[in-house]
Amino acid sequence: MKKVWLPLLMTGILCLIPYIGVQYAGLGYLFAIIIPCASLVILIAGFAIRMVNWLIRPVPFRIPTTCGQEKSLDWIKQDKLESPSHFWEAIARVLGEVLFFRSLFRNTKAELYAGPKLVYGSTKWLWLGGMVFHWSMLIIVLRHSKFFFSTVPPFADFLDNADRFFDILLPAFYMTDALVLAALSFLIVRRLRDLKLRLISLPTDFFPLFLILAIVLAGMSMRYVTKINVLPVHDQILTLMDYSFVLSGEIGVLFYVHLFLVCVLAVYFPFSKLVHAGGIFLSPTRNLCNNSRAKRHVNPWNPDIKFKSYAEYEDTYRDKMKKAGLPVEKE
Amino acid sequence: MSKYVPKLSELKQEFEKKKPALLKEDYSGKEWWDLPVEFRDGNWCFPGKPEVLEDLGFSNPRKWAATDADWQLPGGWEKTIKDGLKSRLKRFRSFKLFLDTCVRCGACADKCHFFLGTGDPKNMPVLRAELIRSVYRNDFPLAEKILKGFSGSRKLTAEVIKEWHLYFNQCTECRRCSVFCPMGIDTAEITMMARELLNLIGVNNNWILAPVSNCNRTGNHLGIEPHTFVQNIESLVEDIEDLTGIKVNPTFNRKGAEVLFVTPSGDVFGDPGVYTMMGYLLLFHHIGLDYTISTYASEGGNFGMFTSNEMMKKLNAKMYHEAERLGVKWILGGECGHMWRVVHQYMNTMNGPADFLEEPVSPITGTRFSNAAATKMVHIAEFTADLIYHKKLKLDPKRNDHLVTTFHDSCNVARGMGMFEEPRYVLNNVCNSFHEMAENTIREQTFCCGSGSGLNAEEFMDLRMRGGFPRASAVRQVQEKHKVNTLVTICAIDRASLPTLMKYWNPGVSVYGLHELVGNALVMDGENKRTEDLRESPMSGFGEDEE
Numbered sequence: 001m002k003k004v005w006l007p008l009l010m011t012g013i014l015c016l017i018p019y020i021g022v023q024y025a026g027l028g029y030l031f032a033i034i035i036p037c038a039s040l041v042i043l044i045a046g047f048a049i050r051m052v053n054w055l056i057r058p059v060p061f062r063i064p065t066t067c068g069q070e071k072s073l074d075w076i077k078q079d080k081l082e083s084p085s086h087f088w089e090a091i092a093r094v095l096g097e098v099l100f101f102r103s104l105f106r107n108t109k110a111e112l113y114a115g116p117k118l119v120y121g122s123t124k125w126l127w128l129g130g131m132v133f134h135w136s137m138l139i140i141v142l143r144h145s146k147f148f149f150s151t152v153p154p155f156a157d158f159l160d161n162a163d164r165f166f167d168i169l170l171p172a173f174y175m176t177d178a179l180v181l182a183a184l185s186f187l188i189v190r191r192l193r194d195l196k197l198r199l200i201s202l203p204t205d206f207f208p209l210f211l212i213l214a215i216v217l218a219g220m221s222m223r224y225v226t227k228i229n230v231l232p233v234h235d236q237i238l239t240l241m242d243y244s245f246v247l248s249g250e251i252g253v254l255f256y257v258h259l260f261l262v263c264v265l266a267v268y269f270p271f272s273k274l275v276h277a278g279g280i281f282l283s284p285t286r287n288l289c290n291n292s293r294a295k296r297h298v299n300p301w302n303p304d305i306k307f308k309s310y311a312e313y314e315d316t317y318r319d320k321m322k323k324a325g326l327p328v329e330k331e
Numbered sequence: 332m333s334k335y336v337p338k339l340s341e342l343k344q345e346f347e348k349k350k351p352a353l354l355k356e357d358y359s360g361k362e363w364w365d366l367p368v369e370f371r372d373g374n375w376c377f378p379g380k381p382e383v384l385e386d387l388g389f390s391n392p393r394k395w396a397a398t399d400a401d402w403q404l405p406g407g408w409e410k411t412i413k414d415g416l417k418s419r420l421k422r423f424r425s426f427k428l429f430l431d432t433c434v435r436c437g438a439c440a441d442k443c444h445f446f447l448g449t450g451d452p453k454n455m456p457v458l459r460a461e462l463i464r465s466v467y468r469n470d471f472p473l474a475e476k477i478l479k480g481f482s483g484s485r486k487l488t489a490e491v492i493k494e495w496h497l498y499f500n501q502c503t504e505c506r507r508c509s510v511f512c513p514m515g516i517d518t519a520e521i522t523m524m525a526r527e528l529l530n531l532i533g534v535n536n537n538w539i540l541a542p543v544s545n546c547n548r549t550g551n552h553l554g555i556e557p558h559t560f561v562q563n564i565e566s567l568v569e570d571i572e573d574l575t576g577i578k579v580n581p582t583f584n585r586k587g588a589e590v591l592f593v594t595p596s597g598d599v600f601g602d603p604g605v606y607t608m609m610g611y612l613l614l615f616h617h618i619g620l621d622y623t624i625s626t627y628a629s630e631g632g633n634f635g636m637f638t639s640n641e642m643m644k645k646l647n648a649k650m651y652h653e654a655e656r657l658g659v660k661w662i663l664g665g666e667c668g669h670m671w672r673v674v675h676q677y678m679n680t681m682n683g684p685a686d687f688l689e690e691p692v693s694p695i696t697g698t699r700f701s702n703a704a705a706t707k708m709v710h711i712a713e714f715t716a717d718l719i720y721h722k723k724l725k726l727d728p729k730r731n732d733h734l735v736t737t738f739h740d741s742c743n744v745a746r747g748m749g750m751f752e753e754p755r756y757v758l759n760n761v762c763n764s765f766h767e768m769a770e771n772t773i774r775e776q777t778f779c780c781g782s783g784s785g786l787n788a789e790e791f792m793d794l795r796m797r798g799g800f801p802r803a804s805a806v807r808q809v810q811e812k813h814k815v816n817t818l819v820t821i822c823a824i825d826r827a828s829l830p831t832l833m834k835y836w837n838p839g840v841s842v843y844g845l846h847e848l849v850g851n852a853l854v855m856d857g858e859n860k861r862t863e864d865l866r867e868s869p870m871s872g873f874g875e876d877e878e
Contacts, residue, residue, distance in 0.1 A: 001360070006481070054431075057424035060640075063676055065509045065517060066749030067775040072702045072713055075720060076752045082775070083749040085702075097513065103438075104513040108771050110441040110801075112353060116346035118447060118804045120771035126438060130513070195354055197437045199363050200457050202483035205435050272482075276514055279432035283515035284425045290749055293706040297680045301422055305641055307648040308547055310656050313627045316548075317557050324558035326584050326626060 004192070007207035011214050011261075018260035022253050031256045032236060039263035046270025051278050060299040062292040064090075065285040067103075071294075085291045094287045098280055101127055101134075126190070133183035136176040137212075139163060143174070147230075147237050171227070177220055184213050204272055211265055218258035228252045335373035335792035339835065342796070353441055355450030363458055364465065364485055368494045370397040373793025376500060376786065379540035384533065386544045387642075391533025397496065402489065408532040409487055413470060415528045416463075426524050429516045430467050433460060439508035439518075444778050445501045448797030453498050456508035456518040462495055463525055496534050499525040501794060503783035504637070504669075505742035510775050522784075527639045539785035542634040546646050550629040551596035557626035563599050564624065567609050574867070576859035579616040581624055584657070588623035589694060591654050594665025594711075595632040595823035598844070604826045606865045607666060607844025613853050614715065614846065618695045618723060622663065628653035631670040632823060636677075637785040644681040647673055650708075651682050661691035662708040666844055668741035668783065668822035671710060675748040679706040696721040710744075712821055715849060716753040719760045725854040730861065731762035733871040734817040734848070737809045738765065739802065739829070740777035741822035751775075754821050754845050761852040766813040772805035782828035795828065796835050803836035810837055818842050 021027040068079025084090040096102040109123040139159055146156040164172040188209050191201045222228040232251050268274065281287065289295075314321065314328055321328055349355060358366075375397040384392035391405045405411070420427045439456040441447065446454035453459060461483070468484035485491070504519035529535065545554035555563070561583055572578050582588065594611065598604040615622055628649040635642035654662050664674055679685065688707040691700040698717045700709050718724050738758055744750050751774050758765050772778050781799030782791075809815040818829060818840050826844055833840040851864045862873045 003362075050431075054424055054428055057421065057427055059424050060422060061677055061680055063425065063517070063520070063747075065506055065515065065746050065775075067510055067746070068749060069751050070702070070749030072700075072750070072753065073698070073717055073720070076716075076756075079749070097515065101513050103511055103515065104436075106511055106776075107438050108442075108511075110353060110447055112346055112350040114347065114350065115807070116343055116350070116800075116804070117807065118801050120769070126436060130436070194437070195352075195358060196440045196452070196455060199358055199361070199452050200435050200437055200440070200455065200461070202435065204482045207481075273432070273434050276432040276434050279428050280514055282424065282428055283432075284428070285509050285515040285517045291702075292676050292679065293674075293703045293708070294701060296683050296705045299680050302681065303641055303644070305645045305648065307645045307652070310627050310649075310653060313550060320556055320558045321584075321626070324561045326557055326561065327586070 001198075003201065003203045004206055007203045007210050010207060011210040014211070014261060014264055015214055015218075015257050018256040019253055022256045028251075028256070031260055032251065033240065035263050036259060037240075039266040043266040043269055046267075047275070047278060050270050050275050054279065054282055058300045059284050059288070060301065062288045062290075062297040063284055064288045064290045066290050070290050083290045085289050085294070087289065090287055090289050094281060094283075097283075097286055101130055103286075104130060125186070129183050129186040129190070132179050133187060136180035136183060139176045140174075140180065143176075147234050148241060150238060171223055173224070177216070177223075180216055181213075181220075184209060184216065188213070208265070208268065208272065208274060211261060211268070215258060215261045215265065218254055218261060222252065222254050222258060226252060226254055228255060333789050333792045335790050336835065337373065337793045337796060349450060353447060353450050354452060358452060363452055363461070364483075366453070368490065368497055370493075370497065373791065374501075375497065376536040376538050376788045376791050379533075379535040379537045383537065383540050383544045384535070387540065387547070389533065389535070389540070390531055393533065397493070402493070402534065404489060404492065404532050404534075408492075411531050412487060412492075412528055415531050416467065416470075419524050419527065423520070423524070425517070425520050429460065429514075429521055430464050432514045433457060433464070433516055434514070435461075436513065438511045438513060439516075442508045442511050443502075443518075444505070444507070444781055444801045445503075445794070445798045448781070448800040449501075449794070451501075453494070454501055456502075456512075456516075459498050459502055459518055460516070460521045462491070462498055463521060466491060492529070492532070492534060495525055496529055499529065500536060500786060501798070503742070503779045503781070503786060503798070505779035505783060506746040507742065507776065507778065510746060523636075523640075526637060530638060536785060536788070538788035538791075539634050539637045542785075543638055543642060543646065546630050546634065550625075550627045550649065551599075552630055552632055552634060553596045553600050555596060555600060555629070560596075560599060560626045560629055564608070564612075567599075567605055567612065571609055571612060571865075574859075574863060574865065575613070575855055575861065577613070577616065577855045577857065579612045581612055581615070582622075583624055583626055585623040586657050588657065589621040589660050590623075591628070591650075591657060591659040591662045592622045592624050592665070593628055593631045593650055593662060595667040595670055596630050597632070597823035597827055598665055599629070601823075601827055603830065603842060603847070603866070604823055604844065606847040606850070607826065609865050610844065610846030610848070610850030611665060611711065613850045613855065614724075617725070617853050617855055618718065621694065623657065623659070625653045625657070631665055631667045633670060633673045634785055636669055636673055643673060643677065647678055648682045650678070651685050651688075654685070655687045660689045661703075662688070663711060663714060664708055665711050666821040666823065666846060668743040668824055670743075670823075671750075672743035672747035674706065674708050678708070693717055695723050710748075710750060710753070712750065712753040712757055712845060715846070716756045719757060724849075726761055726849075726852045727854050728761050728763050728852050729872060730851050730864070730870050731848050732764070733864070733868065734762060734843070735764045735766070735813060735815045736762050736817040736819050736843075736848070737768055737806065737813075737815045738773070739768075739780075739806075739818055739820045739825060740773055741820060741825055742777060742779050742783060744821060745775055745777045754819075757845055757849065758819060761848045764813075766809050766815055768805040768809050772801065778802040778805065780822075780825045780828045780832060782832075783824050787824060787828050792831075796832065799828070799832040800836065802829075803832055806833070806840055807837050810840055816840055819845055819848060821845050
């Protein structure tokens, strides 16, 4: 299947680029400084452009998907989260989506039985896989912040300690490393195994999964297999943060692979489906209140439409209306 | 039944063969964009008639059929579509966002009633949207342009237009997928845009456009002229008198009434909608409501919604215009699905503010409907629930003992308004035997009747019976378990389409409007002894010799 091997091949090539570039072409400066800085700029600017690009477009109608009882009569209990009528309730609804994937938690699996009859089973696997993947990624990224400070900030220290699963190993094994690997495998396997998923998947769905998998594997190999010396890396980042672009110390080539793939991900992020990370906050079916009957929503481009007025209607049907005993404006 | 109906035995066999899987074939090794687009009897609606298009001033009136090889698209149609797409992306954040943020997680795949009934992969909501996304990606965002092919993009061709027409008319804009989507992507929004675009080049559906044209001309979808409209309601008044001995007295186009009552014209003209209408009339008489019905704003529904944003506004404008002319205080709306999506989420934005009306207050209970403070329109189920709560109705639920009921949440009222408790409260007070269907098939997870959004056409029967299958299957389960024989709805399209669906899948189940049951249960002052319900079916326990 081309849509699977193409992104896999691309990921492979992307791994080779820094390897060859650093090992054989001596382009350490390019891979350690220029590309990371440029990709960071592209990530931030690109993401901002995408968000602004959405935000400048109007929301002409208030169209929440109401997944619970609306606010109506006093004695009927409103579902404030699924049918919010106040700003804060809508915020809570969006946060529920962002932090806990509430809608995905509802997921069911339909199956056809004899009869014919449809049966819906609860299925939380996608929700679980998604949650584990996203949360592990977040913790891993935050954990990495220790490389950006000369003294490790308390929250990074806390995460680091909390994440150590087997302190018996040296270096200690991070729980999130295992979790993210498991979740990534699940997300890849389900796209390959489920026929429906295989049909809907595009190369752009496999590519980020393979890319992130490669980043994780490179990172883990450095930590657990080659046991890379992180001190020069730490120094390098700190020098960079001081705006002095000097290549200092000796850094293992695996690190360059890891870093380069992260840069690719950063550049790819704003221009692909990965921007859903920003889009989810703006989804009009989730972030709007279900109160359009109580409070008028304004459409900035509300078109002026000519409709058939009552006077025109009466002109058309006056005789018939009079015969039927209907009151008319003009005799 | 219609010649477009699939043979039940064949359809059952088809399901039997593929169970428990849902996809109709083994698609391994295939890509969706290579699958053929097939129009056959029963899976497409007749196109808009040339005279209808001319009347509406719509583009490209001509005689054609979806099975034609050449659809006679107008010159420069590609540009029309691309410009149309661009303009809509500019005006609707929702549209742009929903094209950009899908991660193809597949949560929506088995949530669509058309997918569950057909097993056609392009009926998975994600693929339905990809039909447009693939074209959008080809022309719009910059990065994906560089990675053409990689991102699943394709050129806009006449074949793509055919595919759009087929599949955007196999979506009833029911929003069930949007409940499950982690990004909140609403396929209804995408289908609405797609249908607008198709209308720009004369690719359309007569079952939608004829009612639109009628509604514009006569005030209602069925094209009933004022005198016939009045006659029809008066014949219902006579039926009520024959049955109950009570003469109800509706007024028409009367200035100075307190309330303007607007309901879908199907309630005035169609069976079994007329029985619901009789229920409304009895209720209003029972409480002495000062109301009037308009022959001009004689349509609650709005097929403009299935055509274009502008047409929706144009048809809806009559309600406020008429309410202002008649000088009523507020508007009361009957039972309807998409009508309430329009009233609840669009009306005040499009045609408001309605400053000439007052915040609705029930003249009977004094309840202030602050949830309708701006739009000034109250749903009849809210209104009746409030009356019952304040014990203003004399009800005898035993009069519905011949009915064992279940309740079908209408998609738009459920997912576009959030009204779940009111109709249940009313139903529980007017009958003694209410059984809910399975959890995943009601409330916000309710299934469409399979004929919504203007797909209720006779020639579409094959798809309607398939699309309605998930609903029918859920009804079947309560029919077997609780001997349910009555499917209660609060939607005119449901009342028009579900009887056929029930006859096909679940013989023995009849379809009722909520207020028909209210009408049955209402004990009117000075009424004759009741032995029959509004359909003239005998009530149980009220027979001549049973006392």
